[in-house]
Amino acid sequence: MFCYLLIASACFGNQDEGYCVAGGGDELWDNGAACGLLYEVVCTGPVNQGVPQPCTNEAIVVRIVDYNPGATTIINLSLPAFATIANLDAGSVSVNLVRVR
Incomplete structure (x- = not known):
């Protein structure tokens, strides 16, 4: 699946990254050191009662291209990346992250 970043990012400006991307929260960001790192992301379960079994049992590799300061999440996936691992509803x-590069 190809995913495209259509807005400016903290890491690469308006450069089109051409695949699934994500923004890092404070815990992952590390003063910008996370820029360009690749993470495999797998859904591990729900965080609320809305969708009891949201996971698709698929994994996605995303590149960190943006910063989400003050976010309560460690990673914020692009919509196509999220749809790969979980029900959008x-x-x-909850996710498991493994740095792959």
């Missing part, structure tokens, strides 16, 4: 899910 869930809104947010």
